[in-house]
Amino acid sequence: MQFLQRLIRTPGLPGQEGETAELVAAEMTMLGYADVGIDAVGNVLGQIRGRGGAPAVMFNTHLDHVDVGDHSRWPHPPYGAEIHRDCVWGRGAVDIKGPLAAQVHGVARLIDDTPPPGDVWVTAVVQEEIGGVGARHLLESLDTPIAVIGEPSSNTLRRGHRGRSEFTIHIRGRSAHASVPDEGVDPYRVLAGFLRRLADLDMASDPDLGTSTVVPTLIRTDQTSANVIPGEIWLTCDWRRVPGESAGAARQKLQAILDASLIEGATGTVEVPSFRRTAYTGVAVQIEASNPPYILAADDPVVVAACRILEPVIGPSPSVGVWQFATDGGHFAEAGMACIGFGPGDELLAHTVNEHIAIEQLETALQANEMLARELAAATATAAGESGSSG
Numbered sequence: 001m002q003f004l005q006r007l008i009r010t011p012g013l014p015g016q017e018g019e020t021a022e023l024v025a026a027e028m029t030m031l032g033y034a035d036v037g038i039d040a041v042g043n044v045l046g047q048i049r050g051r052g053g054a055p056a057v058m059f060n061t062h063l064d065h066v067d068v069g070d071h072s073r074w075p076h077p078p079y080g081a082e083i084h085r086d087c088v089w090g091r092g093a094v095d096i097k098g099p100l101a102a103q104v105h106g107v108a109r110l111i112d113d114t115p116p117p118g119d120v121w122v123t124a125v126v127q128e129e130i131g132g133v134g135a136r137h138l139l140e141s142l143d144t145p146i147a148v149i150g151e152p153s154s155n156t157l158r159r160g161h162r163g164r165s166e167f168t169i170h171i172r173g174r175s176a177h178a179s180v181p182d183e184g185v186d187p188y189r190v191l192a193g194f195l196r197r198l199a200d201l202d203m204a205s206d207p208d209l210g211t212s213t214v215v216p217t218l219i220r221t222d223q224t225s226a227n228v229i230p231g232e233i234w235l236t237c238d239w240r241r242v243p244g245e246s247a248g249a250a251r252q253k254l255q256a257i258l259d260a261s262l263i264e265g266a267t268g269t270v271e272v273p274s275f276r277r278t279a280y281t282g283v284a285v286q287i288e289a290s291n292p293p294y295i296l297a298a299d300d301p302v303v304v305a306a307c308r309i310l311e312p313v314i315g316p317s318p319s320v321g322v323w324q325f326a327t328d329g330g331h332f333a334e335a336g337m338a339c340i341g342f343g344p345g346d347e348l349l350a351h352t353v354n355e356h357i358a359i360e361q362l363e364t365a366l367q368a369n370e371m372l373a374r375e376l377a378a379a380t381a382t383a384a385g386e387s388g389s390s391g
Contacts, residue, residue, distance in 0.1 A: 001359065003104070003105060004088055004357075005088065007100065008080075008081035008090040009081050011091075012063050015277070015279065016064075017063040017126050017280055018281075021038055021063055021280075024044045024063065024100070024104065025037075025038055025046075028044070028104060031108040031111060033047060033048060033111070034047050034048055034049045035049075038281075039137065040283050041126055041133060041281060041285070042134070042279045042280050043123060043125045043138050044123065045121060045122075045123050045138075045142070047119060048107065048108075048110055048115070048119065048120040048373075049115060050117055050120065051118075053117040054116075054117035054118035054377035056121060056146075057116075057119075057121070057372075057373065058122075058123055058146070058147045058148070059103045059120070059122045059148045059373065060103075060124075060125065060135075060138075060148070061125075061149070061150035061151065062100075062124060062127075062135075064096075064126060064130075068091045068353075073353045074353045075354065076356075078091040078355075081093075086358060086359050086360065087356040087359065088359065088362075091355060093355050093356050094345035094346060094350045094355050094356070095152055095350035095351065095355070098345045098365075099151060099152060099343030099344060099345065099365070101362070102344055102366055102369055103148075106370045106373070107122050107370065107373040109366070110374055116374050117378045118377040120373045121142065125137075127277055130275075131287050131289060132328050133277045133279060134328075135328035136285075136331055139335050143335065143337070144337060145337060145338060146302055146338050146339075146340075146376060146380060147329065147339045147340075148339075148341070148372055149327050149328065149332075149342075149343075150341075151327050151347070152349075153347065154344070155343070155365055155368065156314075156319040156342075157303065157307065157319065157320040157321070157342055158341030159296040159297075159320055159321075160209060160243075160296055160323070160329075160339075161294070161322055161324070161327060161329070161341075162206075162209050162240040162293045162324075162326065163242075163293030164238065164239070164326040165247040165272065165289070165291075166273055166289035166290070167236070167237045167239060167272060167273075168270070168271045168272075168273050169191075169254065169258060169270055170232070170269050170271060171187040171190045171191060171194075171234075171266060171267075172267045173185035173229075173230070173233075173265065174231055174265060175231035177228065178227045184229040186229050189263055189266075191233055191261075194257060197257035197261060198216070198254075202253075206295065208298075209322055212239065212240055212245060214237055214238065216236070216238075217238050218236035219234070219236070220234050221233050239254075241293055242293055243293045258270060272289060273289045274286055274289070275287055275288075275289060291326040291327075291330045292334045293330055294330050294339060296338060298320065301338075301380045301383035302338040302340055302376070302380050303340060305375075305376055306318075306340050306372065306376060307320065308383075310368055310372070312371075313367050313368045314364060314368060325347070325350075338380075342365075344358075344362050345361065
């Protein structure tokens with residue numbers, strides 16, 4: 001509990017996670033993790049060595065959180081970590097410091113006991129909130145067959161989520177004084193046609209994750225004056241895509257309806273923006289604004305094994321669902337890891353001024369993470385064997 005409160009009281013916006021990283025690394029060292037380190041972009045890695053009898057498992061979550069906004073709108077100070085009604089309140093309580101504390105301390109319960117069958121890693125990465133800089137870098141040095149993604153799930157299992165791709169719709173017309181509109185080529189007319197067609201776009205679907213969605217979010221022009229027809233418009237679209245649907249295929253769909261919306265004298269392109277992100281360590285990387293989707297089958301051996309392990313902790317027939325938001329699990333799954341999700345906290349409270357987490361959920365998550373760290377690798381192998389023999 002005290003560790004979670006220290007985490008909440010330590011702000012760590014994307015690119016500013018250094019103090020939080022040092023706090024996590026120091027806690028891991030104090031708890032007795034065999035190896036603790038901070039890599040080039042600022043990710044924290046802690047290892048508990050196994051007996052060598054099973055594959056390694058990674059527990060992963062992130063260090064950064066979103067901004068608090070207007071402090072006066074919070075019922076309790078956003079960095080206060082105050083306890084009210086048996087809950088800890090503050091920014092990051094749910095996303096992501098509650099799940100982070102539950103992983104660091106839950107997995108650490110193995111340290112003074114019999115070593116797990118395989119190595120167990122606990123990793124806390126940077127800049128998850130703005131594209132996954134830390135996760136992408138971590139994949140260059142750490143590859144485990146199984147990953148447990150610590151994001152809020154109210155202590156139920158998750159087996160996937162839709163991916164997120166960001167697109168910029170760039171429309172070029174010709175600027176003119178608003179008093180003589182016929183002298184210009186109004187890009188808003190193109191935008192109007194594009195938005196009508198966007199609402200009717202045929203979207204892909206997945207039996208587990210539902211339908212892909214696309215919505216316009218941000219808009220800007222090349223003008224600051226209200227009496228000028230702009231020459232250019234940039235519209236941002238947020239596309240939540242299902243497995244089997246590539247970012248390239250989504251871009252082609254958007255380009256097709258943009259082309260159909262053009263008027264004489266106007267042009268338009270659909271672009272996947274690329275951002276240069278600088279870690280708190282000073283390392284700069286270029287990343288595309290795209291996070292992959294992923295899904296594990298309900299009868300995947302990792303899902304089956306996790307359900308069996310968690311039954312004594314959270315009750316019979318544990319609930320298994322999917323997240324509505326994207327996580328770093330998409331990057332890990334794309335690299336070949338089998339990812340399940342588990343964490344304390346109500347995901348609907350994430351990014352809100354009412355963010356808080358129940359102490360009872362934290363205590364349950366500590367026990368659950370301990371059991372997953374102790375048994376998941378070996379239990380997955382057993383479940384895979386049973387699946388093979390039944391087929």
